[in-house]
């Protein structure tokens with residue numbers, strides 16, 4: 100890999116501490132960083148290089164998946180780090196930063212390849228990009244890239260404005276928008292499941308599939324993030340990005356060539372075909388909810404409105420379910436159901452594909468129920484694929500019962516790279532397959548925008564649901580109306 104500089108904005112923040120330093124360290128130990136790399140951490144407060152290196156080390160010892168550390172390896176890694184105090188709004192600080200970057204480039208004989216990673220509050224994204232451009236940091240003889248965390252905008256208009264500003268400093272191919280769901284192994288695996296298995300490929304369409312269910316349920320509540328979450332709600336926090344990305348990954352069609360740009364093309368086509376929800380139909384297609392108190396794993400938990408920092412009369416959604424239609428020849432008749440919520444019964448991200456049950460009529464007369472075949476893709480915390488088939492149970496007089504054939508793809512443990520490692524590595528080598536392209540982000544906001552407006556105008560009810568449940572009943576009715584039910588709810 101070519102030598103480079105990695106500039107980290109927000110190096111004293113939480114994400115850097117929990118994820119980014121460990122990811123870089125693990126890449127280093129796995130020899131997936133360039134031999135010559137300069138890593139420059141930026142934050143508001145003053146810190147010496149040594150103090151900063153000490154912080155990096157502490158984070159790694161606390162959060163890295165590796166349990167054992169070799170002192171000389173750690174020393175070698177920390178050597179790459181320097182710190183520079185920077186006020187993101189002060190253009191002189193960028194001049195100082197440029198000097199630090201250049202000095203290290205000279206010392207280490209590093210090419211002018213520069214990665215800028217923005218792990219800061221979104222309100223600073225545009226000012227930083229502008230200053231990177233104006234200070235000359237972005238004028239390089241090598242490549243420059245920008246890695247950026249969510250949220251990308253607060254609605255369609257702000258996302259467009261942000262993108263306009265970023266694109267004055269970076270080309271689209273230089274921007275790596277992180278959606279950490281795209282770093283999950285089982286989300287990445289969807290591509291292989293669909294495209295590397297002719298058997299599945301041939302039934303991946305409306306002729307054979309009855310419906311698709313995408314769930315991302317969480318046990319945690321709003322935690323300490325009320326300030327952000329109460330403005331965002333589940334619709335912005337999960338649906339606009341992670342849920343729609345999973346939808347795209349599931350519904351995309353086999354491209355002629357399997358590579359980053361073709362896959363993005365296919366994902367974009369899914370979003371272009373996604374039927375917009377008309378305002379007058381929103382009530383029948385979308386369900387929103389907010390958790391009230393309840394019990395999870397025998398522990399009582401408070402309702403959303405009682406959470407610290409939440410407005411006691413908040414109308415923010417902590418649960419969203421929706422029925423979506425993709426108007427193209429592969430999926431036109433297949434409902435896609437999505438649901439996501441906090442304080443639900445279990446932590447589970449999964450995709451269930453229910454196949455059409457054309458044989459059930461054959462068994463009609465002898466009281467034999469035949470369940471549909473299901474393909475179940477568990478994304479987290481379990482990582483596996485299972486297929487539900489029907490089989491005779493000899494101990495019950497040959498009664499036909501569903502059985503699950505389970506393919507564990509479990510890849511946890513100290514030896515397996517985490518999402519951030521995979522994503523940072525991809526960005527370093529310039530592979531954008533598992534990053535969100537602007538077109539995908541824009542189309543997602545376009546789909547979400549009328550729903551945001553309907554929420555604001557209170558065009559649909561905000562159902563209460565008990566903590567520890569599967570969300571409001573209305574989310575079950577969405578499926579019942581089409582003769583289906585959510586699979587795997589206990």
Ligand code: BG6
Nearest residue numbers: 279315317319336337341448479
């Ligand atoms: C984040 C959201 O993007 O994803 C959080 O902001 C949410 O609210 C989290 O808890 C869920 O991620 P994961 O990987 O735990 O499913």
